[in-house]
Amino acid sequence: MIDEYGREISYLRLSVTELCNLRCRYCMPEDGVCKKRHEDMLTREEMLDAVKAAAELGIRKVRITGGEPLVKRDILSICRGVARTEGIEEVCITTNGLLLPELAKPLREAGVSRVNISLDTLDEKKYAYITRRGSLAAAVAGIKAALDAGFDKVKINTVLIGGFNDDEIPALAELTRRYPLDLRFIELMPMLDDREFGPEAYIPCSAVMKALPELQPEPQDKGVARLCRLPGALGCIGLISPVSSHFCASCNRIRLTADGKIKPCLHSDQEFPIKGLDHEGMLRQLRAAILAKPPCHQELSAQSPSHAGRSMNQIGG
Ligand code: SAM
Ligand code: SF4
Numbered sequence: 001m002i003d004e005y006g007r008e009i010s011y012l013r014l015s016v017t018e019l020c021n022l023r024c025r026y027c028m029p030e031d032g033v034c035k036k037r038h039e040d041m042l043t044r045e046e047m048l049d050a051v052k053a054a055a056e057l058g059i060r061k062v063r064i065t066g067g068e069p070l071v072k073r074d075i076l077s078i079c080r081g082v083a084r085t086e087g088i089e090e091v092c093i094t095t096n097g098l099l100l101p102e103l104a105k106p107l108r109e110a111g112v113s114r115v116n117i118s119l120d121t122l123d124e125k126k127y128a129y130i131t132r133r134g135s136l137a138a139a140v141a142g143i144k145a146a147l148d149a150g151f152d153k154v155k156i157n158t159v160l161i162g163g164f165n166d167d168e169i170p171a172l173a174e175l176t177r178r179y180p181l182d183l184r185f186i187e188l189m190p191m192l193d194d195r196e197f198g199p200e201a202y203i204p205c206s207a208v209m210k211a212l213p214e215l216q217p218e219p220q221d222k223g224v225a226r227l228c229r230l231p232g233a234l235g236c237i238g239l240i241s242p243v244s245s246h247f248c249a250s251c252n253r254i255r256l257t258a259d260g261k262i263k264p265c266l267h268s269d270q271e272f273p274i275k276g277l278d279h280e281g282m283l284r285q286l287r288a289a290i291l292a293k294p295p296c297h298q299e300l301s302a303q304s305p306s307h308a309g310r311s312m313n314q315i316g317g
Pocket of ligand 2: 027067068096118312313
């Protein structure tokens, strides 16, 4: 479906849970989320019905996210259902990777073609610090499992955090030379009011270009990342700059939260509830949400945080 500003909306980010087995400092409060009532969350059937309705309106790609999607009990059956939905051409998942040693192959068999794994540091102590509870060895085992399972693409997502991992840009980039991995550097977005990292922690993606002057431009794909590659590298490097350079003009996505709210824009508090609706009701709300997509989001900066009204794990990053 085409929105009011001529953008073709073909991409749904489906959050299947707000819960997570980590507590990344830029994403989630230390004490986790205030657990919502089970009956307020979308059921598997409602998620699949929403995907079916979205496909009828032209959604072709679904990214399953969260919270941590792999802690969701029926994640395989959700992935299978999404992959079998008529009109859906691509199912991807974003995960912290910790549960991939058990789940990578079953996810592949369930129809997931691509996986993005979040990894902000290559240092064990720093990993434990940023995630508040994770083990780097477990994340690395997850990345290996994803490579072994034969996904079309395995990507690493790294949030750039000044004073935390800016010194690791070359080492992280080196992964693309040694392994068939793509890497995305993502600018830190100021999502939470009481966030751990203030203005000093934001660094623009241009810091990556400075740290890696040998980067060469690559042909762009349909995504929002500016693509480049280290000479001779197996994988490419993408720079995602939601703060320093908005990509709203080419935004093709909507989001569905685990508690059943369609969000037309990540940084707006506008939400369209679908919990409990029948198929026609879902179609109506999806149409309304697409037509309500703003032309662009407000200026994001360390001083003016997102108006999303939710933390990232509650939206589906
Ligand atoms: N748990 C999964 C994971 O970590 O990949 C999926 C959900 S997580 C919310 C999705 C992505 O959002 C991750 O790559 C994470 O690093 C990113 N993210 C979370 N909070 C962010 C923030 N404030 N700014 C930029 N990216 C953020
Ligand atoms: Fe969990 Fe992902 Fe948020 Fe980290 S970024 S707390 S892994 S949802």
